[in-house]
Amino acid sequence: MCEVIVTTAGRPDEESFRLAKQVGDDLHVPFVPRKKRSVAKLSELYKANVMVAGKNRLEYYGKGSSAPFFFHPDTAAFRLKRLQRGETEPFLEACGLEMGDSFLDCTLGIGSDSIIASHVVGDSGSVTGLEVDPVIAYIVRRGLKEYETADAVLKGAMERIRVINCEAVEFLKRQPDDAFDVVYLDPMFERTIEESVNFESLREVGSHHPLTEAWVREAHRVAKKRVVLKAHFRSTHFEEFGFERKVRLTSKFHFGVLEKR
Template identity: 40%
Template sequence: MIVTTGGRTDQQTIMHARSLSEKYNFPYINRSKQSICKLKERYQQDIITVSRKGIAIHPLTQEEPLTFHPNMAMVRAKRMLNGETDPFIETAGIAPGMSVLDCTMGLAADSIIASLATGREGRVTALEADPLLHLLAAEVLQAFTTPNQKINEAMDRIETINAEHHEFLESQTDDSYDIIYFDPMFSEIIDNANAIRNIHHQTRQSGLRPETITEARRVARRRVVLKDHWKSPKFMELGFIQLKRKTSLFHYGYIDVQD
């Protein structure tokens, strides 16, 4: 991985790129008017560009860059602040002060909503196995601001970790989190025409296994939640109660683990 600037740059973006390089221990390369294709050809590395528009990741094996703007999360957050219910929060039973582990952060849409629901006294930890997606989501969560301070604070409170969820769960003590959440579909919408394909191409997260759910039940105090396609066999295979939603392609399921 190398870090550079966008095609048009200024001192501020150069400083930002250098800071990102130091933070993640990736080499910084002067752009020197070279194209992304030329940089890929020369260095044979994934490339992070920093510009006035934000951060973009250019995987070595893909033509389209990965970018992120939390559009859908903002729509959901505003609805919640207006008193509307959110299916994820409702299914998980998330309330102020709870702790939530999002095992499949992707681009953090559900993590943002969970943080908004848990409030200042709560705790949201989000895992992402792919280092590119983790970097992109973590940096946008820190840098993105909205006119709504509650949403800004919700994004700031999220702790992101570059980790594979099964290994992370194995390292946790019993009853470490109130709610544990899985979204293996990575269905967030990002600023790419082929967003879902890009996310699936990038992810290194292992598929859900029965032993992972066993670990999740041990680590959860209240409930384990799964989001998947409505036709997915995993709800039944893994022991989730599926909540059917006639107007949605994605359903939620849950397992209560309270004594």
């Protein structure tokens, strides 16, 4: 993990100090008092990424970055609303998820797709999300449990997701055959797919692992039903790794499906 420090918001109270110190202890990173210094100044002084523990959310600034990464359900909130209105969801069509299924997201990131999956598989199913960066995993894990919303459906879907800080191929190699119904791959490629500011901040502080033959092979072994890939519409990975491309004419990204049987 790169050098990381944690500090308080600009005008901290006792609760802010308590929260910042707790985050520092949880992540085993040093707590640095703010002392009215800017995030940019702290990052420069300590040559580190900076975690700001505020009252309402945790913000994570990469060195030289002006926009922080923080947890937010992002597109999941309005996608759930569309599902409740009976509209279709390309992600779900590709995954073929059903109530009670187990879903493994090898590239959790902000977790929007996993939230949709969690809603569909329900209490009888399970959603596990892998995130290789320990700080991102920590922020998303807490965010999924603590994000305040009056939407009970969204809240329930978020709370059911299990977040594991682990590299995907390493995790897959430890799993038995057919361990999850659907295994999902959405690696960060050289071309930007998402347009949200928070996704851009994730690109700056997150870890980037290219898709490999070993990754696809292990995912296929662990999947009981299918492996699903999300990638830019110009990506050659669909054909390279044997996925059936689901063309979406008006979208910047496509889904690919690799059936188990």
